[in-house]
């Protein structure tokens with residue numbers, strides 16, 4: 223197998239203009255053909271692959287104005303000459319010079335075995351844990367190198383050959399890109415090493431060349447080891463060498479520019495700032511902008527809130543940012559409170575009736591607070607495939623609205639005998655979804671029928687809102703939720719953003735739970751969830767997908783159930799084995815208007831009156847509904863006034879504690895037999 227990395231030196235020499243190369247790369251059907259010594263691309267650009275036996279032809283990776291650009295696959299150590307470049311061989315060949323530096327740190331016996339592996343050129347990591355067999359990681363999987371267990375001497379030998387470990391327990395080999403990470407025992411002695419082979423992979427950023435050239439800030443995300451660092455190293459080189467930009471790398475673990483004070487040539491002309499202490503990364507990021515006039519800043523791993531803030535400051539100063547963050551998808555970033563700022567931050571917004579109707583969404587929505595720090599985002603799926611979000615703001619807005627985000631899938635479609643195969647962009651796909659159903663609808667319609675595939679995004683299963691087994695008076699605060707296949711952290715995060723974190727708790731003891739929240743797929747796969755629910759007499763809320771919007775709905779419905787619950791109900795077994803939760807007074811089921819009115823009260827109190835200390839005037843309502851509103855205000859022990867008229871009663875909730883208890887009345891009249899502007903104290907109150 224001869225993929226780009228493990229292969230011989232490849233020179234791509236494009237004489238056409240930069241624009242031409244750009245067009246070339248973005249062409250959907252870019253085709254290559256190759257043989258052992260050369261390959262052609264069908265759009266006129268000339269390339270040649272220097273024979274691995276022709277070291278003299280190895281160029282500097284720096285762009286030469288006269289001949290377009292050139293780059294090599296498999297980078298030499300900076301002090302090596304061209305001959306060392308050409309020593310790169312196919313995967314089945316002997317290791318390269320730089321790989322040899324890596325192998326040097328291994329115990330001789332381990333090294334001897336490892337070099338025999340046919341895919342040595344593709345080696346990713348060697349893991350050495352005290353008292354265990356040494357392990358090699360390849361793209362194809364893990365491989366036990368030898369039966370001999372790792373000894374303290376093996377580890378000592380390795381440690382003696384690498385630089386000092388910094389406070390993130392990482393070290394490197396001078397002038398190489400390899401990363402050595404230590405695991406320590408409680409006495410801080412090193413008992414394990416993860417030794418990663420670092421490589422500069424020229425051409426690895428072709429897949430997003432258009433984004434790089436576009437000048438926008440790029441966020442690269444992907445799971446550990448997928449190739450993020452390798453990608454941004456190449457981006458740094460491209461921008462510095464080919465675009466002559468002033469690029470500064472904030473290199474926290476010396477992973478991008480390699481260990482030692484002279485940076486690896488893999489970063490080209492880009493400058494590199496080392497970071498003395500991992501916790502100072504954000505300071506160095508700001509220092510880079512303030513002192514070195516960069517046009518682009520490259521950062522590996524934005525992980526803390528301070529770093530995210532620094533990134534946003536940098537972006538505000540008009541500097542292009544290229545950074546990585548851990549996570550598989552944008553959704554992960556949105557749900558990470560420390561990193562949320564990178565996508566603009568999120569907040570919970572209560573829509574007015576009209577707006578809610580116009581948008582066809584529930585009243586409380588999550589929205590982006592401000593512009594994202596990055597223009598676009600790249601989700602690295604593998605070294606050869608990524609999802610591109612050209613407009614991060616659009617993507618984030620779509621996710622928050624519970625819709626599928628628009629994205630582009632890009633692949634490098636390589637064949638074993640083709641050293642490089644470039645971008646195959648698939649046109650932007652926008653998957654429009656119907657807006658999720660309104661929350662404030664008749665709950666009766668949300669009770670699931672036997673057909674579990676009912677077309678609802680979020681449904682309480684066999685649970686009638688008016689049929690809670692917990693009455694308002696019995697309500698335990700917070701509500702304890704037991705989840706199946708719904709991430710606890712996500713749920714709590716949503717509750718926090720909605721300001722409801724005190725009202726909801728996730729429990730891992732189903733006996734303590736008030737409700738069950740499950741994903742529909744989980745419920746389908748595990749019928750015993752129903753049995754558990756039945757046993758504990760719990761309603762099951764089902765969400766179709768674990769998007770933020772769905773979670774918001776889930777939280778709202780779970781808590782609204784508490785707010786609106788009426789008298790204690792019982793869970794009854796249906797004729798089938800399924801649980802059926804029946805209300806004993808279906809006629810008391812709240813109307814849509816009533817739900818809306820109560821929701822208005824709840825939001826006013828929880829978002830404005832209590833946190834902001836401001837009074838809120840409610841909409842005029844029918845007097846029977848006013849009575850229900852009063853009951854709800856009473857449960858918060860807040861004072862109210864009637865600002866309306868006899869025919870048009872209207873409440874104002876005041877930010878002060880009620881000294882009286884109100885008597886809920888069943889008679890609408892009670893709520894309204896006053897004239898304009900009279901206070902609600904004319905309504906019947908209980909004595910203190």
Ligand SMILES: Nc1ncnc2c1ncn2[C@@H]1O[C@H](COP(=O)(O)OP(=O)(O)OP(=O)(O)O)[C@@H](O)[C@H]1O
Pocket residue numbers: 227345346347418419420421423426444445446447448449450451452453605
């Ligand atoms: N395009 C590529 N071709 C060949 N090897 C690659 C490529 N990209 C990455 N690698 C190799 O894969 C391994 C992991 O790459 P890298 O360190 O860039 O991943 P990462 O996503 O930054 O990991 P982490 O999140 O753990 O820092 C390294 O050994 C690297 O040399």
